Amino acid sequence: xxxxxxxxxxxxxxxxxxxxxxxxxxxxxxxxxxxxxxxxxxxxxxxxxxxxxxxxxxxxxxxxxxxxxxxxxxxxxxxxxxxxxxxxxxxxxxxxxxxxxxxxxxxxxxxxxxxxxxxxxxxxxxxxxxxxxxxxxxxxxxxxxxxxxxxxxxxxxxxxxxxxxxxxxxxxxxxxxxxxxxxxxxxxxxxxxxxxxxxxxxxxxxxxxxxxxxxxxxxxxxxxxxxxx
Amino acid sequence: xxxxxxxxxxxxxxxxxxxxxxxxxxxxxxxxxxxxxxxxxxxxxxxxxxxxxxxxxxxxxxxxxxxxxxxxxxxxxxxxxxxxxxxxxxxxxxxxxxxxxxxxxxxxxxxxxxxxxxxxxxxxxxxxxxxxxxxxxxxxxxxxxxxxxxxxxxxxxxxxxxxxxxxxxxxxxxxxxxxxxxxxxxxxxxxxxxxxxxxxxxxxxxxxxxxxxxxxxxxxxxxxx
Numbered sequence: 366x367x368x369x370x371x372x373x374x375x376x377x378x379x380x381x382x383x384x385x386x387x388x389x390x391x392x393x394x395x396x397x398x399x400x401x402x403x404x405x406x407x408x409x410x411x412x413x414x415x416x417x418x419x420x421x422x423x424x425x426x427x428x429x430x431x432x433x434x435x436x437x438x439x440x441x442x443x444x445x446x447x448x449x450x451x452x453x454x455x456x457x458x459x460x461x462x463x464x465x466x467x468x469x470x471x472x473x474x475x476x477x478x479x480x481x482x483x484x485x486x487x488x489x490x491x492x493x494x495x496x497x498x499x500x501x502x503x504x505x506x507x508x509x510x511x512x513x514x515x516x517x518x519x520x521x522x523x524x525x526x527x528x529x530x531x532x533x534x535x536x537x538x539x540x541x542x543x544x545x546x547x548x549x550x551x552x553x554x555x556x557x558x559x560x561x562x563x564x565x566x567x568x569x570x571x572x573x574x575x576x577x578x579x580x581x582x583x584x585x586x587x588x589x590x591x592x593x594x
Numbered sequence: 595x596x597x598x599x600x601x602x603x604x605x606x607x608x609x610x611x612x613x614x615x616x617x618x619x620x621x622x623x624x625x626x627x628x629x630x631x632x633x634x635x636x637x638x639x640x641x642x643x644x645x646x647x648x649x650x651x652x653x654x655x656x657x658x659x660x661x662x663x664x665x666x667x668x669x670x671x672x673x674x675x676x677x678x679x680x681x682x683x684x685x686x687x688x689x690x691x692x693x694x695x696x697x698x699x700x701x702x703x704x705x706x707x708x709x710x711x712x713x714x715x716x717x718x719x720x721x722x723x724x725x726x727x728x729x730x731x732x733x734x735x736x737x738x739x740x741x742x743x744x745x746x747x748x749x750x751x752x753x754x755x756x757x758x759x760x761x762x763x764x765x766x767x768x769x770x771x772x773x774x775x776x777x778x779x780x781x782x783x784x785x786x787x788x789x790x791x792x793x794x795x796x797x798x799x800x801x802x803x804x805x806x807x808x809x810x811x812x813x814x815x816x817x818x819x
Contacts, residue, residue: 376632383627387620395602519756 454509461509465502465568472499472572499570500579507567515560517589518552525550526588527557535576539565545584557587608766609744615737615770619730623777626726629719630784637791640716643671644798651802657681657809672712676799677806679708684810694814701810705803712799716792720785727782734774741767 472495528546533539542561544554569580605616651660661681664674683704687697745763 376628379630379632379635380624380628382631383624386627387624 454513458506458509461502461506465499465506468495468499468502469571471495476572499572500575503568503570503580507564510564510567511560511585514563515587516556518550518556520550520552521556521589522550523589525553526586527554529557529561529585529587530582531561531585532582533565533567533569533576533580535569535573537566537569539567548587553587557585560587561585605769607762608741608769612737612741612744612767612770615733615740616773619733619737619770619773619777622726622730623773626723626777626781626784629723630780633719633723633784633788636718637716637788637795640672640795641791644673644795644802647671647673647677648798648802651677657813661685672715672795673799673802676705676708676712676803680705680803680806680810684814688814688817694811694818697814698807698811701807705806709796709799709803713792713796716795720788720792723781723785723788727778727785730774730778730781731771732774734771734777737770737774738767741770 475495525548526546527544527548530541530543530545531539532541539562542558544558547554548557567580569576605613608616661678664670664678665682667674670678680701683700684697687700692700742764745760745767748763749759
């Protein structure tokens, strides 16, 4: 009992001093942090992570799809395969390239024949079909390369859509790209523009007439349809 | 996360392992500061006592008078108890008519025991401060690592990890390291400072003991002659 009293006497002052020191320190730290805190007008928006991989592009060149190999459900209805993987896309591109070579050969042959028949004469129905087929190949190829290069921002939502006007040079290089109809979200618009810039140069038909009619300038509709929210 | 950053909210929002470590460190800090203040007071008092006693001792008075004065005190200081131990041993052996060498050996032994006992008293809690100073940063770091592990684990379900989703967790976790350092730094400083002061005091006691023994040796020789 006496020993306890001795201990209390020995440590009481020290303990009180330590306690006061800690409380003062805590209070001053709190005050310091409050005065140094950033302005409250800084609103931090928590990004909502998304799992999505697909865009739907609506090119200006809406060619009626002829019943050929190109118009397989994959290429003609791109928004159906939401789970399309990168390898699938690459396979598809290979396939498309093969088709394109075949079609170009066919077109050249037809053009030669038409040229021989009569210069300036209207193109036959057969030739027109071939041209439409061919431009569809290019449209799909442009679509795929843009899809591959589009990384959507976390702020992307299903109901957003941005329309980008793309102008190309005959070489397929990008001339200009601009948002003509904003989605309302800056990050989303930027991501769409970036996708176009990264996808360039595009594959365009060597045929100048075809290029001028469909690929000199066209619009792309960026629209994440398959997002979770 | 729009609320202003406050120490309290950072601590209160931490996960429980981190919280346990933070509370443990805060208690350790309180104990450590209690020890620091107590040691500081005790060592300053010991230094003052040593100087006061030396002034008193060399004031030219008779050793026996000094001894009588001091032994009346209820609570002798460290240096006083060293003196009392040495002088009472001298008295006891002199009365038994022991020879000078035996007296000196006895006095030396008695004073050494007294000095060692006082040293133990002076070094009280210094070991605690040293341990705390070296381990508190690790404890804090441990808390931080646990906090960071938790904050990264919560990212598993997110496909896109952004700074904003990791930063709050890490900021919470780092508080533990900050507190660990806050505990360790004063403890290390105090330990070094107090160790040096104990050294000074021990040297003072030792030199006093040497002087006392030479005085008693001369007295013993004179008595014999």
